Amino acid sequence: MSLLSLEQVTKSYPAQALPAVDHLSLELAKGEILALLGPSGCGKTTTLRLIAGFERPDAGVVEIGGQIMANGRMSVPPEQRGVGVVFQEYTLFPHLTVDENVLFGLRHLSAQARLQRLREMLDMVGLGPFARRYPHELSGGQQQRVALARALAPRPAVLLLDEPFSNLDADLRTQMLHEVYVILRHLETTAVFVTHDHEEAFMVADRVGVLNGGRLEQLTCPEEIYHRPETRFVARFVGQANFLPGRVVRAGIETDIGTFPKPLGLTEGSTVEVMIRPHQLELRPDPTGNGLVISRRFRGADALVVVQLPSGVTLYSYQSSTHRFQDGERVTVGAKPCHSVVFSSAESWQEGVNSDHANRDTIPTQFGGVPSPVVPTPTDQHR
Amino acid sequence: MWPVAAGAIALLVATPILVVVSSLATPSQEIWAHLWRTYLLELVWNTLVLIAGVGIGVLILGTGLAWVVTMYRFPGRRLFEWLLILPMAMPAYVMGFVFLAIFDYAGPVQSMWRWMFGAKTWFPDIASPGGVVLVMTLVLYPYVYLLTRTAFSEQSASTVEAARALGLGELRVFWKVMLPLARPSIAAGLALALMEALADFGTVGIYGYSTFTVAIYRVWFGLFNREAATELASVLLCFTFGLLCLERRMRGRARFSQTEGCVRPIPPRLLVGWRAWVATAICGGVVTAAFLLPVAQLLYWTLSTLGGPASDARYLMFLANTLILAAVTALIAVIAAVVLAYGLRLSRSPIVACCARFAGMGYALPGAVIAVGVLLPLAFVDHSLDDFLRRTFGISSGLLLTGSMAGLVFAYLVRFLAVSSQTLEAGLVKITPSMDMAARSLGTSPGGVLRRIHVPLLRGSLGCAAILVFVDVMKEMPATLLLRPFGYDTLAVRIWQLTSESFWEAAALPALTIVAGGILPVLLLIRRLPPAVMRSRAMQERCDESSLS
Numbered sequence: 024m025s026l027l028s029l030e031q032v033t034k035s036y037p038a039q040a041l042p043a044v045d046h047l048s049l050e051l052a053k054g055e056i057l058a059l060l061g062p063s064g065c066g067k068t069t070t071l072r073l074i075a076g077f078e079r080p081d082a083g084v085v086e087i088g089g090q091i092m093a094n095g096r097m098s099v100p101p102e103q104r105g106v107g108v109v110f111q112e113y114t115l116f117p118h119l120t121v122d123e124n125v126l127f128g129l130r131h132l133s134a135q136a137r138l139q140r141l142r143e144m145l146d147m148v149g150l151g152p153f154a155r156r157y158p159h160e161l162s163g164g165q166q167q168r169v170a171l172a173r174a175l176a177p178r179p180a181v182l183l184l185d186e187p188f189s190n191l192d193a194d195l196r197t198q199m200l201h202e203v204y205v206i207l208r209h210l211e212t213t214a215v216f217v218t219h220d221h222e223e224a225f226m227v228a229d230r231v232g233v234l235n236g237g238r239l240e241q242l243t244c245p246e247e248i249y250h251r252p253e254t255r256f257v258a259r260f261v262g263q264a265n266f267l268p269g270r271v272v273r274a275g276i277e278t279d280i281g282t283f284p285k286p287l288g289l290t291e292g293s294t295v296e297v298m299i300r301p302h303q304l305e306l307r308p309d310p311t312g313n314g315l316v317i318s319r320r321f322r323g324a325d326a327l328v329v330v331q332l333p334s335g336v337t338l339y340s341y342q343s344s345t346h347r348f349q350d351g352e353r354v355t356v357g358a359k360p361c362h363s364v365v366f367s368s369a370e371s372w373q374e375g376v377n378s379d380h381a382n383r384d385t386i387p388t389q390f391g392g393v394p395s396p397v398v399p400t401p402t403d404q405h406r
Numbered sequence: 407m408w409p410v411a412a413g414a415i416a417l418l419v420a421t422p423i424l425v426v427v428s429s430l431a432t433p434s435q436e437i438w439a440h441l442w443r444t445y446l447l448e449l450v451w452n453t454l455v456l457i458a459g460v461g462i463g464v465l466i467l468g469t470g471l472a473w474v475v476t477m478y479r480f481p482g483r484r485l486f487e488w489l490l491i492l493p494m495a496m497p498a499y500v501m502g503f504v505f506l507a508i509f510d511y512a513g514p515v516q517s518m519w520r521w522m523f524g525a526k527t528w529f530p531d532i533a534s535p536g537g538v539v540l541v542m543t544l545v546l547y548p549y550v551y552l553l554t555r556t557a558f559s560e561q562s563a564s565t566v567e568a569a570r571a572l573g574l575g576e577l578r579v580f581w582k583v584m585l586p587l588a589r590p591s592i593a594a595g596l597a598l599a600l601m602e603a604l605a606d607f608g609t610v611g612i613y614g615y616s617t618f619t620v621a622i623y624r625v626w627f628g629l630f631n632r633e634a635a636t637e638l639a640s641v642l643l644c645f646t647f648g649l650l651c652l653e654r655r656m657r658g659r660a661r662f663s664q665t666e667g668c669v670r671p672i673p674p675r676l677l678v679g680w681r682a683w684v685a686t687a688i689c690g691g692v693v694t695a696a697f698l699l700p701v702a703q704l705l706y707w708t709l710s711t712l713g714g715p716a717s718d719a720r721y722l723m724f725l726a727n728t729l730i731l732a733a734v735t736a737l738i739a740v741i742a743a744v745v746l747a748y749g750l751r752l753s754r755s756p757i758v759a760c761c762a763r764f765a766g767m768g769y770a771l772p773g774a775v776i777a778v779g780v781l782l783p784l785a786f787v788d789h790s791l792d793d794f795l796r797r798t799f800g801i802s803s804g805l806l807l808t809g810s811m812a813g814l815v816f817a818y819l820v821r822f823l824a825v826s827s828q829t830l831e832a833g834l835v836k837i838t839p840s841m842d843m844a845a846r847s848l849g850t851s852p853g854g855v856l857r858r859i860h861v862p863l864l865r866g867s868l869g870c871a872a873i874l875v876f877v878d879v880m881k882e883m884p885a886t887l888l889l890r891p892f893g894y895d896t897l898a899v900r901i902w903q904l905t906s907e908s909f910w911e912a913a914a915l916p917a918l919t920i921v922a923g924g925i926l927p928v929l930l931l932i933r934r935l936p937p938a939v940m941r942s943r944a945m946q947e948r949c950d951e952s953s954l955s
Contacts, residue, residue, distance in 0.1 A: 077843050101846040102854075108847040114840040118862045127858075128848030177848060 025050035025086075026213050027074065027181050032083030034069055043069040045237035046083070051181075054211040056204075058228035060221055062260070066237035067217045071183050074215060075108055076101035088180050107174030111186040113166045115158035121145070121169050122154040128177040144172040147206060164195050171203065175210065182207070182214040188223060200226055221261040225249065233257045255366055258298050265304070265338045266296040266366065276363060279313065279332040280304075280356045283363040298364040304340035305357045306330065306348065312355035314338075316348045330356055408852065409758050412749020415742050416761030419820050422779030423767060430640035437634050445621065449638075453617050453645060455535055456542070456610075457600055463543030464599045468550025469592055471692065473580060476558040480677045480685040487555075488932045490689060493696035494548040495924035497881045499608025499901065500917040502541045504700040506532055506612060507910040538615050542603050544696040549602070550595035552931075557591035558584060563672045576675075597653035604645055605772035607884035608898075612905050618642040619774040619884055626778075626888060636782065639775040650770050701921060707914030721915055728896040728919075731811070731886075732879040735818040736826075736872040742819065743827035743871060747834050748856060751842075762827070769824035773817075773885035780817040780889065784808045814889045821885065822878050826871035833867030834860070873926055880923045 028050045035042040044066040051057050059067040072078040073085060079098040084091060087106070092099045107128075115124050125144050129137045145151045148168035158166055167187065174182055187203070188196045204227050207214050218224050224231045225245040232242040233256070241253045252258035255266075269278035271293050275285040283297055306314065306328060314330035317337065325341040328348050332338065338356065342348065474480075475487050493501075509515050509532040519529050530536065561584060569583045570576075585592075607619040618638055626635045677685055746762055768776060784807045795801050807813045837860065845855045861868070883898040890899060897916040904913040 075843070075847055077846070100851070101843065102849045102851055104847075106847055108844060110840045110844060112838065112840065114838060114844045116841065116845070116859060116863075118859075127845070128850075131849070173844075173848070179847075183847075 026053045026055075026088055027051040027215070028084075028086045029070070029074070030084045030086075032070075032073060032080045032085060034066075034073060034078060034080050042066075042081075042237050044073065044080075047234075047237070047239055048083075049232060049239065049242060051213060051215065053213055055230065056207060056212075056214045056216060056228050058224035058231045059215060059217045059234055060219065060224045060231055060260070061234035062219060065234040067219075067234050068185055069237075070234070071108075071185055071215060071217050074181065075106050075183055076104050105177070105180045107177065107179035107182045109167075109170045109174045109182070109184045109187045111189055113158075113170040113190075115166055115169055115173070117158055119157075120154065121150060121156050121158070121161070124158070124169055125173045125176050127173060131177075140176055144176045147175075147209075148172045148202075163191055164199055167191065167199060168202075171206065175206075175212065180213065182212050184214060184216040186218055187216070188218070189220075196223075203227070221249075225261075231261075233260060235260075251362070251364060252298070258364065258366075263301050263339065265299045265301065265340075267299055267336065267338065268334075269295050269297050269365075271295060276365065279334050279336060280338075280358055283358075286363060286365055289365070293367065296366045298366065299338070299358050301327070301339045302341045303358050304338060305359065306340060306342055306354040307357070308346075308348070308352065309355040310353050312353045314354045314356040316350055316352045316354060318350065319348045330354060332356065408745065408749040409753035409755055410749075412746045412753070413758050413761050415746055415823075416758070416765040419742075419765040419768060419823050420761060421783055422776055422817070422820050423764070423771065424779075425782050426636065426639050426643055426775055426779040429636045430643065434633055434637065437631075437637050441634065441637065445616065446641075449616060449618055449621055450641075452535075452615060453604070453642075456538065456603055456615075456617060457645075459535065459539030460542045460546060460603045461596060461600055463539055464547040464550045465592070465596060467543060467547040467692065468595060468599075469554050469585070469588075471547070471689065472551050472554035472558055473584075474685050474688065476555055476672065477576075477580075477674055478677045478682075478685055479674045480682040482686050482689065483674070486686075486689040486693065489693045489697075490551055491548050491928055491931060492693065492925070493545050494931075495928045496545050496697065496700060496921055497608070497883075497898075497924065498542055498545045498602070498606050499612070499883060499898075499905070500704075500921060501545050501696070501700055502538075502609035503612055503901070503905040503910060503913060503917070504703050505537070505541050506905075508699075508703060509537075533613050535615060538610060538613050541609055541613075542606065544692075546599035546602055547692075547696075549599040550592060553591040553595035553598075554588055557588035559671055561587055561672060566672050594653050597649045601646060601649050601653075601770055604642065604649070605774075605884075607772075607774060607887075608902060608905075611902070618645075619772055622774045622778065623884065623887065632778075632781070636778050639778040642772055642775055646770055646772065646775075650767070701918075704914045704918045704921065707911045708918055711911045711914070724895055724897050724900045724916060725919060727894060728880055728898070731814065731818075731896060732876045734811075735815050735822065735879045736876040738815065739819055739823055739826040739875040740830070740868055740872050742823055743830045744856075744868075746823075746827045747830045748860075750831070751834060751839075752852060765820075766824035766827065768820040769822065771821065773821060773882055774888065776817050776820050777885040777888035780813060780820060780885075781808065784813050784816075809889070809891055811891055811894070814886065814891070817885045817889050818875075818879050818882065821882070822875045825874045825878060829871040829874060830864065830867050833864045837863055870930060873930065877923050877927050880920055 028048075030048050032044055032047045033042055034044040047066070047070060049057070059070055061067045069078060073080055073093070074087075076092065076099060080093055080095065082095045085093040087104060091097075092104055116127065119127065122141055122145070125141050126137060129140055132140065141154075142151070145154055148171060150165060150168055150172065153161060153165060158169065161169065167190075170187075184203075188199055191199055200223060206212075207227075216224070216227060221231075225248075228245060230243060231245050231248045233240045233248065235254075235256050241248060241257050248257060249261050252261065258264045267278050267280070269276040269283065271277075271285060271289045271291050272282075273291060274282055276283040276289075276295060276297055278297060289295065302325075306316075314332055316328060317331050318327075318329040320327040321344055322341075324344060326344045326348070328340050328342050330338050330340065340356075348354065471490055475483055475490070507513055516529055519527065532540075565583060565587070566579055569579045574582060604617075605619065606617075607623065610617045611620050611623070618641060622635045622638045622642070625631050625638060746765070749758055750762055771779075788808050792802055841859060842855050845859050846852075850858060880896075881898060883902060886896055886899055887902060890896070895903070897920055900916050901913045901920075904910075904916075
């Protein structure tokens with residue numbers, strides 16, 4: 024049985040035409056970590072607030088541990104839901120010390136149990152020596168740990184984390200990400216974690232749900248999300264992507280750089296686009312090659328090399344930085360994807376299976392409306 | 407539950423304002439005809455003269471001093487920066503009677519003058535419109551000074567440098583760049599000063615200068631004509647609304663013209679030689695005239711009469727009366743403010759927000775107007791109750807609320823609730839809503855969040871709010887005079903009684919007490935404990951923002 028379930032949950036705000044969360048359904052098993060991923064304004068934080076009880080859904084049902092927490096008519100107040108929340112800005116109580124902060128939610132326990140839990144929590148996040156400090160005397164990472172300990176201390180059924188790492192700088196973020204992951208796994212905590220950073224989501228979560236305009240575009244394990252995106256939006260949001268035009272023939276999908284395996288259900292003769300991640304492209308120096316290097320940018324571990332094909336299509340690729348491609352150099356462009364992710368220009372397809380969400384993303388993404396690290400696609404350049 | 411309580415408080419406090427406004431909508435022909443024949447024109451003329459005179463005075467003094475202390479370095483500048491705020495601690499009526507005593511025909515200055523230049527030499531009459539304007543200018547200029555100085559200090563040095571690079575001299579930069587940029591703040595300060603001038607009762611009273619507040623008092627106590635008093639109050643209300651509109655419009659614009667983020671402030675230029683001493687002399691002169699001289703005179707009188715026949719034996723009783731009233735009101739005002747602010751935070755309902763904003767207007771209204779607005783509904787409740795009891799039980803309750811402490815405290819609340827609630831709200835908005843959510847998700851109810859999170863975090867703001875209301879109640883004169891229980895005299899009332907009979911020396915001790923109390927908020931202001939204090943004194947921008955949107 025699922026520990027947390029959302030069924031057709033909808034939430035609108037008065038001033039906005041479109042709902043912030045639109046018929047969202049998802050289920051979470053005990054001990055599972057779910058990441059809700061999406062650009063700002065996609066409804067991920069609202070979803071979190073609906074689970075916590077800070078917002079009431081207009082329609083739909085929120086259940087925690089088999090009990091109805093909210094439907095269109097009633098809503099259990101947050102203090103009775105047994106959820107823990109870690110906020111983006113930590114929001115430690117500034118007038119209380121570290122141990123008072125952690126003890127805050129433990130009033131229902133006996134004095135002894137309280138102290139034991141406190142020690143347990145502080146040991147877990149490694150802040151025992153800082154128990155008497157006030158929040159402003161701690162670094163960002165330490166504050167984050169206190170926030171985590173405070174939220175976990177009452178043993179919540181679900182832990183909700185709202186962009187918990189976005190206030191930390193890059194090095195610390197990776198370290199905290201790992202620590203949090205270890206702690207959540209150790210306690211077998213069920214957690215929902217909101218972020219706009221796909222790498223964070225991939226590193227921590229068992230499953231990732233990509234939200235766009237209040238709707239769930241795809242909900243599955245990180246690998247599937249990355250390698251088999253169901254929609255163009257997902258494809259672009261979780262990493263950079265080239266979309267290479269191709270034509271369906273008997274042998275597969277014919278493109279400028281070779282023929283790709285054909286998923287089932289494609290009509291011969293139709294035109295499609297194949298998604299290729301930049302690092303899946305291979306460039307070989309070749310004076311008679313089909314590609315022309317038009318730009319190279321050294322990035323450290325690798326280099327971003329942009330090549331143009333005879334048809335005018337430009338492709339973005341990551342190449343080992345040891346070879347210095349020159350502007351104007353001719354190369355052979357090849358790709359070795361293990362499977363083809365194919366989108367038609369009007370709809371999205373994946374391995375020949377028509378997706379429910381197919382039509383929703385085409386207009387905004389085709390015109391580059393995605394606020395994410397997206398490589399301009401060949402399609403965009405054509406138009 | 408919180409929003410309902412907040413709405414109830416807001417409505418209760420808004421009632422007196424609504425009463426006076428509604429009397430404006432239903433004018434009585436007969437009374438108006440009478441007022442027109444007798445003194446309406448004189449009142450309007452006097453009020454206009456007062457507004458014009460005080461307006462020009464505070465503009466020159468306020469902006470001029472702000473400019474001198476921000477732009478130049480001269481001996482004593484740092485000290486003057488805050489000394490120049492001190493006259494705010496002085497109620498106009500205290501300054502008024504001290505000046506009257508010093509500069510009147512029988513006073514020391516004129517006696518000296520006659521001794522030096524002969525009995526026939528002309529000397530300006532202090533008990534004149536000019537005298538009233540002078541006194542009010544000296545106590546009210548800090549409003550303009552403070553807001554303008556803040557505006558100047560928020561202006562970026564690069565703006566000034568750009569103007570200098572384009573070939574403008576220092577003075578021209580002031581006229582062409584700094585003054586226009588600060589104009590919204592200057593206008594807001596001006597509106598506040600003029601609102602105080604309109605509300606003043608004590609000064610115009612002892613100077614025999616008839617304005618609306620004095621007329622309301624006379625019509626009320628002299629003629630017992632409450633309808634006429636209400637009509638007069640409604641005219642005064644129109645003047646106040648005009649100023650309120652000016653203030654809000656200017657404040658609204660001020661938000662847009664302020665630069666966000668950190669700006670490099672304008673570095674003051676060092677003045678040397680006689681120029682530096684002129685600057686020092688100007689600032690020193692104003693501080694002396696508006697604060698040091700009156701305080702010294704009050705001290706002298708107090709010490710010279712201490713224990714003598716002129717001293718007031720009942721001083722301690724008046725002091726106790728004042729402190730009790732102020733403490734009770736401060737406590738109630740802070741509690742009401744907590745409910746109001748919390749209701750607003752929890753509900754986000756536009757109706758509650760609207761009520762709260764309306765309730766906050768009391769601060770702009772003259773005490774005399776509020777007294778009229780409070781008395782009518784109280785009398786109505788008393789009479790209804792009395793009728794009901796007499797009909798059903800055959801007993802008479804008499805006047806329970808009218809002329810009681812409860813009625814007086816209610817009037818104070820109408821006038822000063824805005825002070826406490828704005829101070830508190832300014833503190834509350836600094837607590838991010840996620841703090842509430844964090845506490846709620848850890849199993850705390852809304853009431854628990856208030857008790858365990860907000861109250862400890864807001865201790866400073868709560869204290870500030872209480873002090874501000876306390877001091878304002880101490881100083882309040884017209885509403886106290888009109889509504890106090892019979893024989894229940896406060897320090898302010900005592901000052902009125904003594905000064906209207908020219909017992910200056912006896913009035914010195916109560917006046918000194920009130921000035922000492924008045925210094926408290928000024929000190930808070932200087933320490934900038936919460937910046938909210940300044941704003942609540944200055945009618946608060948948050949309130950305006952929400953009312954504009």
